[in-house]
Amino acid sequence: DVQLQASGGGLVQAGGSLRLSCAASGFTFDDNAIGWFRQAPGKEREGVSCFNSFTNTTYYADFVTGRATISRDNAKNTVYLQMISLRPEDTAVYYCATDPFAVSCRPDLYEYWGQGTLVTVSS
Secondary structure (H helix, E strand, C coil): CCEEEEECCEEEECCCCEEEEEEEECCCHHHCEEEEEEECCCCCCEEEEEEECCCCEEEECCCCCCCEEEEEECCCCEEEEEECCCCHHHCEEEEEEEECCCCCCCHHHCCEECCCEEEEEEC
16 A cells, blocks of 8 residues: 655754655655645645655645655655745645656645645744
8 A cells, every 4th residue: 555654843943944745655756757746724735745656756836846745765755845945925734646657746646645844934
């Protein structure tokens, strides 16, 4: 079974940084696209950063470009999202997700989701 466990969220002041972790099992990173998504209260879920193994490309949403880095540790089956210069508008529940066929960072293309971790950025 595919399982994803996100962690690392918390309360941080504006300008601060966080590293989110997503522990994965039941699949290999080389066979799947994997990404980070977020959903703020009252808003739709949106892609933050995704890595596509098939095209060997990495996507960053405009709102995090230059402030986020997605990385993975194959030995630990873990994907990370390092975020710096956090802003109050980054406040959201952050999810990791994976799919063997996703070719972009659109949330509707991803079948398997973790439970989410809350990031709150205070001003």
